[in-house]
């Protein structure tokens with residue numbers, strides 16, 4: 223996982239709360255600690271999205287089940303659509319992501335937003351959602 227963000231959108235507090243950007247935090251140790259304390263969970267809810275292979279390694283691959291129930295992965299934050307290349311979308315499609323939440327932070331990103339939605343569908347991601355900022359005119 224990563225922590226923080228390299229961008230500084232004017233409406234966002236991430237850089238205030240997490241001023242230092244940390245490029246990699248291992249997931250396996252984190253999950254082992256949680257499993258030991260609370261027992262294994264059916265679903266994986268994440269606040270980050272840079273860890274697909276680790277997610278598969280800990281049992282959240284496409285078609286995975288726990289106690290006969292399908293497992294899902296939810297990146298609870300909106301994924302930055304400016305970083306969603308075809309290669310990355312294909313990688314995301316390797317896990318049972320439900321839903322794929324895409325951040326639609328500015329109307330100027332509309333064309334890119336439409337493009338990544340189509341790309342997600344093309345890569346086989348069926349469940350989509352998005353965060354949309356609604357702010358007073360001239361806020362940004």
Ligand code: SF4
Nearest residue numbers: 227229230231234236
């Ligand atoms: S809105 Fe998203 S991209 Fe912008 S600073 Fe916050 S976390 Fe980073």
